[in-house]
Amino acid sequence: MVPLLPTINDPSQLRGLDRAQLMQLADEVRACVLDNVSRTGGHLSSNLGTVELTVALHHVFDTPHDRVVWDVGHQTYPHKILTGRRERMPTLRQLGGLSGFPQRSESEYDTFGTAHSSTSISAALGMAMAAKQKGENRHAIAVIGDGALTAGMAFEALNNAGVCDCKLLVILNDNDMSISPPVGALNRYLAQLMSGNFYAAAKNVGKTVLRKAPPLFELAKRLEEQAKGMVVPATLFEKFGFNYVGPIDGHDLDSLIPTLENLKHLDGPQFLHVVTKKGQGYKLAEADPVAYHGPGKFDPSVGLVKPASAPKTTFTQVFGQWLCDMAAQDARLVGITPAMREGSGLVEFEQRFPDRYYDVGIAEQHAVTFAAGLACEGLKPVVAIYSTFLQRAYDQLIHDVAIQNLPVVFALDRAGLVGADGATHAGAYDIPFLRCIPNMSIACPADEAECRQLLTSAFEQDHPVSVRYPRGAGVGKVPHATLDALPLGKGEIRRQGSRIAVLAFGTMLYPALAAGEALGATVANMRWVKPLDRELLLEIARTHDCLVTVEEGALMGGAGSAVSEALQEAGLIRPMLQLGLPDRFIEHGDPAKLLSAIGLDAPGIEKSIRERFGHLLDEGFSGGKSRASAV
Secondary structure (H helix, E strand, C coil): CCCCHHHCCCHHHHCCCCHHHHHHHHHHHHHHHHHHHHHHCCCCHHHHCCHHHHHHHHHHCCCCCCEEEECCCCCCHHHHHHHHHHHHHHHCCCCCCCCCCCCCCCCCCCCCCCCCCCCHHHHHHHHHHHHHHHCCCCCEEEEEECCHHHCHHHHHHHHHHCCCCCCEEEEEEECCCCCCCCCCCHHHHHHHHHHCHHHHHHHHHHHHHHCCCHHHHHHHHHHHHHHHHHHHHHHHHHHHCCEEEEEEECCCHHHHHHHHHHHHCCCCCEEEEEECCCCCCCHHHHHCCCCCCCCCCCECCCECCCCCCCCCCEHHHHHHHHHHHHHHHCCCEEEEECCCCCCCCCHHHHHHCHHHEEECCCCHHHHHHHHHHHHHCCCEEEEEEEHHHHHHHHHHHHHHHHCCCCCCEEEEECEECCCCCCCCCCECCHHHHHHCCCCCEEECCCCHHHHHHHHHHHHHCCCCEEEECCCCECCCCCCCCCCCCCCCCCCEEEECCCCEEEEECHHHHHHHHHHHHHHCCEEEECCEEECCCHHHHHHHHHHCCEEEEEEEEECCCCHHHHHHHHHHHHCCCCCEEEEEECCCCCCCCCHHHHHHHCCCCHHHHHHHHHHHHHHHCCHHHHCCCCCHHHC
16 A cells, blocks of 8 residues: 555645545554654644544645634644644654644644633634635634533633624534543533433433334434434534534544535534544553653553653652642642643542542633632632643632632642743743732742642641742652641752852752852852742842842743842842843743753853853852853
8 A cells, every 4th residue: 555644745635535545644644643752752642533533624624724723732743744744743842843732833724823722712713703804715613622611711702603603613522531531510411411301201202103113213222322412412502503513423534524524515603523532543542541641752562661760759749749648637628620630740639538629620710719719618728730821810819819818829830941842831920920919929949848848838828829840850859758837938048158149949949059159159049939038138138249040930020020129129239130031932842951042050050140240250260160060
């Protein structure tokens, strides 16, 4: 059999293929996805599940003239392969390579940049209405997963779209799984409809009539399960004003293509329900789609294997263990996650404390206000959430938690740069957007041991506190088994030097210490952005000629800004150098390389200080070999 994939450089070439060729092409695309992800790491299960759907969409619709918007976008590797980027797939998620998500700057076929969930229907509706307003004959297609439908934004868009006369097609990619298993009332609602009195009565009437015609009765029995699925979901989505079709097999091109062709010629908003299987075509991923959701490099013939030596304990694991230990000590603690049980380290907590564990679905706004409600009744909620996802609940953070000064702990995972997922997932902005909120405190642990202590400190407060920590492991400092706290708003001197003082926030402490050793500088572990340790800060400012702040967060409005404001308020003016994330979006790539590129590793910190304050360095250090550069 002659391979087809090497001959496909853009989707127009799919439109001349017959059904048998398209099936062959789908198999080749699936093999290409598996081969490349096993070499680079990335999202696997979700991409294996959307191969046939991708082939069918590009075969039926005139892309990119017709707009396809992929919700989240972590299932778009087949789309990238078929839209002229096949040869660049080995660069996936690498510095300077292909993004793991759709990017408008990467290809005209990436019609909308995505990475957070539940935005596709809104964006596609905007595109459809723009086409109508401009008099352009084009379709807009939103592909959204069942997990993403738990977010309120998706229903807001459905509600709006149902009254708009435009060429919008919403495709529900129903694989019965988001990253964590889906939760919520949608499936339960459908089940209740199917088991309700109206459905039962209609079914019984049908059986009574059909018993007089045995062949039809047998046919009805065989079709009953399919009929439930075809009729009942329409009750929900047609109430929004959509023409509902489905569910159909999302891996069957003989079903997908004719259905899409028919929908293409219908007027008004259309809703197609397709059922797919995550990991389709790769048995190991089918059996464990969670494990294969975002694997690193692996051998496809073997699958994922445990490393020979135990890896360092991650900050996420430190949080998960702390949560269980604190819950065992304090019955008021409840844990909340917006559909990130595995990613946020709550698996053991759910197993040990199921009655105190709440997965609210992909609903960050609800998660925060839900926590506020629990706190009003005397419980102590801990919201485990990625920094980038907390951005979606900013109004709730201010109005529902901070104004009422409720004791909610926010465990902010993935603070700082996250590497291969890029700008959309970076936790760059939490310090600036939290720092300006009254009643809110912000802790920045330098290592794993301090993370556990500061989580306890946060839990002991009677006001909202966030504890921000990065993805992965730190320096490997093993936490104590106790639940000891560190004082609120107090830092420490970690290295005593002269003239120059480096104030480090979070995990930047350790590269700052290396740079400080090379420069003969004082290094402080500040620990808290808010409240700042003003006593320590002012003492350092009075005894040093200049100050340097280092943080893995946005410079504008960040921890360095907090230091500058405090000095001005105290009437102390000192030359300052603020180091952190620059005012631009930082692309995907290896985190260490990214930090090095923006000068936030030890040599970079040393270099920046020498360039700004070299004239102040002690003679014995200014001419010596850099010890930081060897770190």
